[in-house]
Amino acid sequence: xxxxxxxxxxxxxxxxxxxxxxxxxxxxxxxxxxxxxxxxxxxxxxxxxxxxxxxxxxxxxxxxxxxxxxxxxxxxxxxxxxxxxxxxxxxxxxxxxxxxxxxxxxxxxxxxxxxxxxxxxxxxxxxxxxxxxxxxxxxxxxxxxxxxxxxxxxxxxxxxxxxxxxxxxxxxxxxxxxxxxxxxxxxxxxxxxxxxxxxxxxxxxxxxxxxxxxxxxxxxxxxxxxxxxxxxxxxxxxxxxxxxxxxxxxxxxxxxxxxxxxxxxxxxxxxxxxxxxxxxxxxxxxxxxxxxxxxxxxxxxxxxxxxxxxxxxxxxxxxxxxxxxxxxxxx
Numbered sequence: 001x002x003x004x005x006x007x008x009x010x011x012x013x014x015x016x017x018x019x020x021x022x023x024x025x026x027x028x029x030x031x032x033x034x035x036x037x038x039x040x041x042x043x044x045x046x047x048x049x050x051x052x053x054x055x056x057x058x059x060x061x062x063x064x065x066x067x068x069x070x071x072x073x074x075x076x077x078x079x080x081x082x083x084x085x086x087x088x089x090x091x092x093x094x095x096x097x098x099x100x101x102x103x104x105x106x107x108x109x110x111x112x113x114x115x116x117x118x119x120x121x122x123x124x125x126x127x128x129x130x131x132x133x134x135x136x137x138x139x140x141x142x143x144x145x146x147x148x149x150x151x152x153x154x155x156x157x158x159x160x161x162x163x164x165x166x167x168x169x170x171x172x173x174x175x176x177x178x179x180x181x182x183x184x185x186x187x188x189x190x191x192x193x194x195x196x197x198x199x200x201x202x203x204x205x206x207x208x209x210x211x212x213x214x215x216x217x218x219x220x221x222x223x224x225x226x227x228x229x230x231x232x233x234x235x236x237x238x239x240x241x242x243x244x245x246x247x248x249x250x251x252x253x254x255x256x257x258x259x260x261x262x263x264x265x266x267x268x269x270x271x272x273x274x275x276x277x278x279x280x281x282x283x284x285x286x287x288x289x290x291x292x293x294x295x296x297x298x299x300x301x302x303x304x305x306x307x308x309x310x311x312x313x314x315x316x317x318x319x320x321x322x323x324x325x326x327x328x329x330x331x
Contacts, residue, residue, distance in 0.1 A: 108314035124313030146253030182218025207323025
């Protein structure tokens, strides 16, 4: 495909599209947001008016088949990702789907097959792959700054939010029927995907998951270990009912280590025996924008390849599924 300008439609113009993604479609060169859809028409109309989008719908099929829409961004909860992706693929239009890519690995594979059959690209919104912070970390690894990589460790935990502890109406992210799991699927997916980007695919995964706090049905703690195809080992722990908020990843090699957070503005640190360097990065105003730039460049014939596609997104779903398999078998 080689568009002169990519005209986008959004299915599901909810909170994530207000700042993180939606405005980026208007700001990227050779890109334009021309239509939005939400099941509640009044909300779709409101979004369109506030963001200067010419067309709004309350019917996804109408947006998908709009001849003025070249590509579709699916920003619904994961339970609708497969259905809409199959419809967009049938219409022959490129797909950009939110993360996690689907409810499970099997759905991811169906989505990939449908897009391959239709001959259209499938992109996944693991936007950190294109952000300067993580591009810098990959550059350090590619330049052998810490020598041969031996292992990576992740420790991420946080306090439970008020919407978890004081509400009978839990957010959709904690409803496995809509999200695939709990906050592990929503948040840890970012870390697991970025490790795939930095260190390559994982080939062996083991995990333990449980619900310790009892605030909801989904898992609230996951621990695991994995081995990458490269031979690098990894360990990780994620807890969503702890006393404080901590987010740290450490990649250790034969000559040094790289330390960085997945979220927020924390420093990237390169430590060796006799030296230490640090870099700071301010997240883009619209965090999806660097990744959307790669998608639009690819679709308009530039020599750019988007780093987050169906195949990579599906691998993250597979890892999460393996790490929570024992817990889900008890439900």
